[in-house]
Amino acid sequence: MQANTIQNRPIIEVKELSKTYPGRVEALRNVNLSIPRGQLTTLLGPSGCGKTTLLKIIAGLLNKTEGNVFINGQPVNGPGPERAFVFQDFALLPWCTVLRNVAFGLELRGVPGKQRNEIAMKYIDEVGLTGFEKAYPYELSGGMRQRVGLARALAVDAEILLMDEPFASVDEQTRRKFQEDLLNLLKIEKKTVVFVTHSIEEAVYVSDQVALLGPRPGRIMRVINTRLDHAENVEDIRRDQRYLNLVEDLWQILRQYLI
């Protein structure tokens, strides 16, 4: 019974969260959001709506001004091992090989070399970079670099993946392939994912739940459950009538906030 309540409880709870940057720029106002365990939640909104700010507060990389973020019921006071971050600009160490980059989180935790390389190799394989483990980031394309970033986040075995516009810096075809691969990967790796994007199609395609943010100051306008079955063949989702309708619905809501 006890275990059941924990399982049903949202893994991340954002409560009355506000963030004002120095210089009185109000980035977030009174944000409330529950993120269910094992699902992918997207923070969707136009640029300047504070979605990255919200993600970085959840990550513990930014301080909040008011309110609280709870992870498994515990308030967030900084980064923690149950959360792993995937960066928009990949944030790879340019002087390290793919293998060492993927193992970097484990290296920081003091996992012995042999063991962390074994773990890293497993995830390099999972993201489809087998054979590139000795390559350096400058030798890889944008899409491949982000696969390294994803493998690094998976390697530390966190419950929660925080992804900040992970596919924004890669080209359209690579992005689509990456989105499909991500969904397939999440079938194996049971993770809770918080995903920031400004692309409506991307949000609907990858999400179980979409949180719409309005701009200046950022607040949650609406939370929508996509009810798309991601366990189905990922290539069929884009033809699903429900997917197409949702994309259109979200656009109708978001267009009000644009000038």
Place this chain on the structure above:
Amino acid sequence: MIIFGRRIPMIFALLIWLLVWEAIGRAELLFLIPPFADVVRAMFKLLATGKFYQAVSVSFIAFSTGMMISISIGIPLGILMGRVRFIDELLGMWVNVFVSAPLTAIVPALMVLTGFGQTTVIVTVILFSVWIITLDTRAGVRNINPSLLEMGRSFGANKLQLYTKVIFKAALPEILAGLRLGLIRGVRGVIVGQLLIAIIGLGELFELYSRSFLMDRFWALVIMIFLFAYMISEAVNHLEKRIEFWASTR
């Protein structure tokens, strides 16, 4: 170099200038410039004297001691200035003044503090080299992509790990550039220190040769010091080349 449509190795430019030197020397146009062949002969003669090695070792000890202190102050100070705003604002002005100040003018004033001996030379080396190392290190730390720092923190790096595994490495290209410039300035510092105050080491030889118009030995010494500075610079350059593959694509 291309002459009459043919590629000619750069070393020929050097050869041409050496020939010009030789010609001026032979023509006895200037007593300051003896024939180059005489300079080479003087160089071999110098290399055979014990006095030369004594001078070199005195100078080298001053140089290496000064540089070690310079590096172990300059790099941490630069990193601190790059990271801590307060320290940067407090010291930034002075570092910028000293990096471009005519330090030679200050050196005689050091006598009052440190006397006439080796200490003054070491202090001169530090005074000449530490500022550029500090400034370049600071620039390197300032240049670090902020998301690398966020990455380190989010994957659980403690302060020490953040500095050793992320910040120092990411600033390494600029640190090495500063080191190369600092070492060259340090060579200048030894000679200036030994010439102006403590008349010891190579400075003493310089003083002796120029006062007694032994111009062939004088130039032999100049060339050897130049070669030494060039070799140090190339050594650091070699290190820089080893990290160039990623430094140029940051």
